[in-house]
Amino acid sequence: MHIKRFDRSFTRRRFLQGVGGAGALSTGVLTPLWSVLAADGDGSRAYPDHLLSLESYTRGAISDGDTIDANNVEHVKALLDPIRYEQIATMGRRLQTRKATTALEELSPMEYLQATLAHQGQARFDELGNVRAPDGGPWIGGNPFPDPKNAIEVFAGHTLSWGRHDASLYAAREFDVGRDGEVKYRYENVWAEYAPVGRLVLEPQPALPDATDLLRYQSVIFTAPNDFKGTSFLNIWPYDQNQFPDLKGYIPAFKRIRTFPTNQRFEPLIPGSSLYLSDAWAAGDPFLTWGDYQIVHRGPALAALAGNWNAEHDNWEHGTHGGKAEARWWDMSVELVPEAIVVEARPVAYPRAPISKKAVWFDARTLLPFVMVSYDRQGKVFRSFDGAYSRYATENRKVMDGAHPYWSWTHLHAHNIQTNEITRIEQVAKVRGGHKMLVNDEAVYNRYLTTTALRRFGN
Numbered sequence: 001m002h003i004k005r006f007d008r009s010f011t012r013r014r015f016l017q018g019v020g021g022a023g024a025l026s027t028g029v030l031t032p033l034w035s036v037l038a039a040d041g042d043g044s045r046a047y048p049d050h051l052l053s054l055e056s057y058t059r060g061a062i063s064d065g066d067t068i069d070a071n072n073v074e075h076v077k078a079l080l081d082p083i084r085y086e087q088i089a090t091m092g093r094r095l096q097t098r099k100a101t102t103a104l105e106e107l108s109p110m111e112y113l114q115a116t117l118a119h120q121g122q123a124r125f126d127e128l129g130n131v132r133a134p135d136g137g138p139w140i141g142g143n144p145f146p147d148p149k150n151a152i153e154v155f156a157g158h159t160l161s162w163g164r165h166d167a168s169l170y171a172a173r174e175f176d177v178g179r180d181g182e183v184k185y186r187y188e189n190v191w192a193e194y195a196p197v198g199r200l201v202l203e204p205q206p207a208l209p210d211a212t213d214l215l216r217y218q219s220v221i222f223t224a225p226n227d228f229k230g231t232s233f234l235n236i237w238p239y240d241q242n243q244f245p246d247l248k249g250y251i252p253a254f255k256r257i258r259t260f261p262t263n264q265r266f267e268p269l270i271p272g273s274s275l276y277l278s279d280a281w282a283a284g285d286p287f288l289t290w291g292d293y294q295i296v297h298r299g300p301a302l303a304a305l306a307g308n309w310n311a312e313h314d315n316w317e318h319g320t321h322g323g324k325a326e327a328r329w330w331d332m333s334v335e336l337v338p339e340a341i342v343v344e345a346r347p348v349a350y351p352r353a354p355i356s357k358k359a360v361w362f363d364a365r366t367l368l369p370f371v372m373v374s375y376d377r378q379g380k381v382f383r384s385f386d387g388a389y390s391r392y393a394t395e396n397r398k399v400m401d402g403a404h405p406y407w408s409w410t411h412l413h414a415h416n417i418q419t420n421e422i423t424r425i426e427q428v429a430k431v432r433g434g435h436k437m438l439v440n441d442e443a444v445y446n447r448y449l450t451t452t453a454l455r456r457f458g459n
Helices: 009-016 032-042 075-079 082-090 111-118 149-161 275-284 443-449 451-458
Strands: 095-097 167-177 185-192 216-222 232-238 247-251 256-259 290-302 331-347 355-361 368-376 381-391 407-416 419-430
Touching: 009 290, 075 082, 082 368, 082 381, 149 290, 149 331, 149 355, 167 407, 167 443, 185 443, 216 443, 216 451, 232 331, 232 451, 247 451, 256 451, 275 355, 275 368, 275 381, 290 355, 290 368, 443 451
Parallel strands: 095 331
Antiparallel strands: 167 185, 167 419, 185 216, 216 232, 232 247, 247 256, 290 331, 331 355, 355 368, 368 381, 381 407, 407 419
16 A cells, blocks of 8 residues: 555646656656566556546546446546547547556557667667667667657657557548538548568568668558549658658549648548548657647546457447447547646648647557647647557457567547547458458568559559
8 A cells, every 4th residue: 555645636746747848757656657667567656546546536436347428527527638528528428447457568569568678778869859779770669768758758759650560451440420420431441551660570670771761651541432442542751750751642533643742731531531641640740840849737547548459349340329320439448547648749840730739648658649639720629539459359369469469559539529520440350352450461561552552452
């Protein structure tokens, strides 16, 4: 049992440190967080009891296994971003609560965690602001700043490796919901990510010798409906985070590869969608094209970090609720995160951006983002992006990532609260065309991440 003098007032004072430029960030309350995680793989010793249990935090008002809805959301308002709170309070969204996950191995891929531990303390920023390994080359894998001291370290580490795997192919279903709560558009696609640097599983490691100037290849290819089948986009990211990605696309009606303006990242790729390229993983742009990074809040939060893989469905499809057709929101399980770090940033390289700033909530233990809220040019709440994650393993079923259970995102919302249009996306086992989820498979590059691949899908 923790000493009683570490009460809620002490916790609030501790969380105010490092906020708003007041000083260097130091995570944890009772003891430095990362030293506990490195030793135990469990950060519980770094926090008092009231940050480890939702029942304790709410003084018994809400317990693990309860449903958060409009009737009780006030008890957890401080744990929610403003858009999720509004969704629950006035729009019929519900969240199922679960026991907090404390084991670090359940919150990220194992190889990513091992590399983070092995490479701790080796990262530095170069004169252009990019993250470098000790030899001056690109980062060698894992999170370069697991014990961040400022806002830019929080954001930089995540941007370098979105999905935390060397290669990923996500089979996805998208549902675009109108303001009346009914689905207006349905799409199926594959989203591919491939890392030329910071490689932990695929050979050669840690980088492809002829691609050390690149950070990632990323594509999205639509497989359904027929009207959009073959529509595809390919982003090739320079390692230099001051540069914009090279964005190419294939539109079947034109029968050719086109180059798109890459700095216009704040509009949907397809009709009906509320998702922008800029939204991806809450860090869809090079981190040095944003600026004025600040830590604006630290404290507990509710996040969908585990228990969100639907193993009972053969294709991993998730249930929904809300709206006239009970199709507005995904069903999600959330848990208490003892410490979240909220980072604000402004789009300094995008003079035409409809967004004045964004705020992103990160789990301090893994520096994984779970919610993003953006504001329009008048400073009004504009859009949100909230996702759910999980290790794909239950007592009866597992999806393996080599020697370990697969860890990834499961489903997400992109919500324009000003128009009340919502995009829901879920990761499934397969989509039409025979495309299946792949992880750390070298074949992802040739099949999905070249202009030749884009043309092949378009024919």
